[in-house]
Every structure is written in structure tokens, then in C-alpha cells.
Amino acid sequence: MTAAGTIRSHREADVAGKRVLVRVDFNVPLDAGRIRDETRITSALPTLRSLLGRGASLVLVSHLGRPKGKPSKELRLAPVAARLGELLAVDVARSPEVVGLISTTMAEGLEPGGILMLENVRFEPGEEKNAPELARRLATLADLYVDDAFGAAHRAHASTVGIAEHLPAYAGDLLLAEIQALGRLVDDPASPFVAVVGGAKVSDKLAVLQRLVERVDALLIGGAMANTFLLADGKSVGESLVEPAAVDAANAIVDSARQRGVQLLIPTDVVVATSMDSPDGTVVAVDNITGDTAAYDIGPATAERYASVISTARTVFWNGPMGVFEKAPFATGTLAVARAVAAGDAFSVVGGGDSVAAVTEAGVADQISHISTGGGASLEFVEGRALPGVEALRRS
Numbered sequence: 034m035t036a037a038g039t040i041r042s043h044r045e046a047d048v049a050g051k052r053v054l055v056r057v058d059f060n061v062p063l064d065a066g067r068i069r070d071e072t073r074i075t076s077a078l079p080t081l082r083s084l085l086g087r088g089a090s091l092v093l094v095s096h097l098g099r100p101k102g103k104p105s106k107e108l109r110l111a112p113v114a115a116r117l118g119e120l121l122a123v124d125v126a127r128s129p130e131v132v133g134l135i136s137t138t139m140a141e142g143l144e145p146g147g148i149l150m151l152e153n154v155r156f157e158p159g160e161e162k163n164a165p166e167l168a169r170r171l172a173t174l175a176d177l178y179v180d181d182a183f184g185a186a187h188r189a190h191a192s193t194v195g196i197a198e199h200l201p202a203y204a205g206d207l208l209l210a211e212i213q214a215l216g217r218l219v220d221d222p223a224s225p226f227v228a229v230v231g232g233a234k235v236s237d238k239l240a241v242l243q244r245l246v247e248r249v250d251a252l253l254i255g256g257a258m259a260n261t262f263l264l265a266d267g268k269s270v271g272e273s274l275v276e277p278a279a280v281d282a283a284n285a286i287v288d289s290a291r292q293r294g295v296q297l298l299i300p301t302d303v304v305v306a307t308s309m310d311s312p313d314g315t316v317v318a319v320d321n322i323t324g325d326t327a328a329y330d331i332g333p334a335t336a337e338r339y340a341s342v343i344s345t346a347r348t349v350f351w352n353g354p355m356g357v358f359e360k361a362p363f364a365t366g367t368l369a370v371a372r373a374v375a376a377g378d379a380f381s382v383v384g385g386g387d388s389v390a391a392v393t394e395a396g397v398a399d400q401i402s403h404i405s406t407g408g409g410a411s412l413e414f415v416e417g418r419a420l421p422g423v424e425a426l427r428r429s
């Protein structure tokens with residue numbers, strides 16, 4: 034259930050001469066201190082530029098990785114602050130702590146247009162516990178609160194929920210764009226609505242499958258997830274990644290689809306190999322997966338069938354690759370689905386870190402209506418669950 038009250042855009046707030054605490058999701062993938070993908074930084078720039086242009090100074094709060102409530106040298110935000118400074122062409126000051134005397138002094142010294150980045154908020158044990166004291170201390174650093182961290186909105190933490198009790202709270206552009214696009218999938222999606230779900234684990238995505246089957250016209254299953262459905266259908270899956278414990282749940286989804294007249298498709302052919310490091314795979318019908326091989330991709334007949342169903346859609350949601358797309362011999366099915374989603378004129382949403390990478394690799398990212406930056410958060414949203422970080426922004 035969604036609480037009453039409206040979410041205000043930061044663009045409605047008068048921020049001139051004010052200090053604004055912005056919760057961003059700068060949880061970028063790092064490789065020995067180097068940023069491997071800066072999408073999460075660039076996605077926040079519209080909100081940050083707008084606030085700065087309207088005369089605000091900014092106190093930025095983000096988490097990075099999972100430091101579990103204590104400082105960690107590798108998870109400091111220094112490389113992120115440096116890259117943000119380059120992108121905005123301004124100096125980003127950095128506090129060595131989250132809250133405390135240094136952060137307070139630095140925040141109070143900010144001039145309009147100035148930016149201060151606090152240290153990784155998950156260095157504080159109170160963050161993930163949504164400790165009232167941490168929320169209160171964060172709030173003392175600013176006059177207003179703007180949340181643009183959609184990727185963290187499914188977590189009730191001090192910097193995403195607690196703080197909103199203490200300051201006038203607004204949503205950033207990225208967060209608003211996410212809830213608008215994902216909202217179209219939940220509220221009244223144009224039919225036919227086709228969902229494509231794949232990836233590694235069924236158990237991670239059971240809730241979203243159960244929910245989707247209640248609202249889609251077709252549900253196309255791929256990736257390792259498909260192996261569990263194949264097993265449920267009585268096939269042998271050899272050495273394939275599979276979750277026997279989820280067979281009952283898979284059967285329940287198949288039954289639910291049948292009762293509702295939803296077209297639920299699982300692969301009819303797959304690409305198998307003896308190892309995912311094999312230089313190539315063999316296409317076999319799903320009845321012929323031998324004991325020493327594993328399915329690493331959907332086969333060409335399945336890919337064609339899925340593409341043809343996708344081409345009829347007016348709404349598409351895709352989460353989870355169709356195979357081990359990181360390896361060239363097993364990328365074909367995923368790339369075919371990416372191209373099919375891009376080719377149609379349906380309203381299309383792609384979520385999940387690996388699926389988004391696949392769409393980018395296929396070179397079709399600009400033909401997708403909305404690419405979600407929030408993996409877990411977008412799945413929970415599509416499940417129909419209220420996200421604590423979003424609900425905290427509602428005001429009556």
C-alpha cells in the first residue's frame with residue numbers, strides 16, 4: 034500500500050542561499066580505486082547542477098560498498114569526489130568523517146555554489162539501523178533534504194528515511210524519473226505487456242515473477258532461471274545452474290499463468306557446453322541436455338520466438354540476461370532480446386545491473402524508454418511494494 038501525500042520535486046523549493054543535503058547513490062563499481070562505471074555519478078548531475086544553478090550549496094551523502102558500520106580504507110569516497118569535481122568543473126571539498134565537528138565546520142563554511150562530500154555514510158553504525166541520532170546529526174548540516182538515491186530507496190536507513198523527519202524533504206530528478214517510469218509498469222500498463230525475466234537465481238526473483246504473472250500478457254523466462262522451470266517441467270538439465278528447492282515455486286507460477294491465460298514461455302532449445310569457458314557451445318533441444326553439459330544460453334529458436342512476442346508488445350519490462358552473456362559463445366540470446374526490446378515501439382524498461390550492461394553492450398541503450406539505475410529497488414517497486422525511501426518523501 035502506498036501512503037497518501039505527494040512527493041515534491043526539489044525544483045519546487047526555493048534553495049537560494051540555502052544548504053541542501055543531497056542523498057545520492059554514488060555506489061560505483063571500483064577496481065583498485067578506479068571507477069569502472071560512472072553511470073551513477075552522471076545520473077545525479079541534473080539535480081546537482083540545477084540546485085547549484087539556483088544558488089544552493091550542497092552537502093552530499095552517499096554509501097559505497099558494504100563497510101558494515103566501520104571505516105574502511107578501500108571504501109572511502111575520495112575517488113568519487115574527485116571524479117564529481119571533474120564532471121562539474123568545481124572543487125568538491127571532502128570531510129574525513131560522516132558527522133562530527135569537522136563536517137559541521139566545513140558545512141557551515143560553504144558558500145553558495147560550494148560542495149562538501151561527507152565520508153561514506155555506511156562507516157557509521159547508525160546508518161543501516163536508521164538510528165534517530167545519526168539522522169538528527171545529519172539533518173543539522175543542512176536546511177533542506179533532497180533524495181536522488183533511487184538505488185538505495187528500498188532501504189530504511191538514516192540517510193534515506195530518518196533524516197526526512199527533520200528537514201523539508203524533496204525528490205531529485207533521477208528518483209522522480211525512476212518512480213514515474215516504473216510506475217507506468219505497475220499502474221495501468223498498456224497491453225500487451227510482455228515481461229522478460231532471466232539472470233542467475235530464481236529465488237531472488239520469485240516475488241517479482243509472482244507479481245508479474247498477475248499483470249502481464251506474456252512472461253518469457255531465460256537465463257539460469259529457465260533451468261529451474263525446465264526441471265519443473267520434467268527435463269534433465271545436466272550440470273546446469275539450477276535450484277531444485279525452487280521447483281515448487283516455479284510450478285506455482287506456471288499454474289498461476291495457466292489460470293490467468295498468461296502466455297508463459299520457457300526455452301525449447303538451449304546452448305550447452307561442458308564449461309562456460311568453452312570456446313563454443315552446441316545448440317540442443319531441451320529434451321537432449323546430456324548429463325555432462327550445462328545450458329549457458331537460450332537457443333536460436335527460443336530467441337526468435339521471444340523476439341517475435343516482444344515485437345507485439347506495447348509495454349516491456351526486462352530484468353536478467355538470457356545466458357552467460359559475459360562470454361561471447363553464450364551472449365547471442367541476450368543480445369537478440371536486447372535488440373528486440375529496442376526495435377519495438379513499446380514503452381520499455383530495463384532494470385538490473387547485468388541486464389543494463391547487456392543493453393549497453395548491444396549498443397541499443399538509447400532506444401530503451403527507461404534504463405533503471407536501481408537493481409533491487411526497481412524489482413521491489415515492480416513487485417508493488419512501497420519503497421521506504423520514497424514513502425519518507427511524501428507530504429500531505
Ligand code: ADP
Binds near residue numbers: 234352357385
Ligand atoms: P541482473 O543484474 O540484470 O538483475 P542477475 O544478476 O540476476 O541479472 O543475473 C546475471 C548473471 O546471470 C550473469 O552473470 C550471467 O552470467 C548469469 N547467467 C545467466 N544465465 C545463466 C546460465 N544459463 N547459467 C549460469 N549463469 C547464468
Ligand code: MG
Binds near residue numbers: 385387
Ligand atoms: Mg546482477
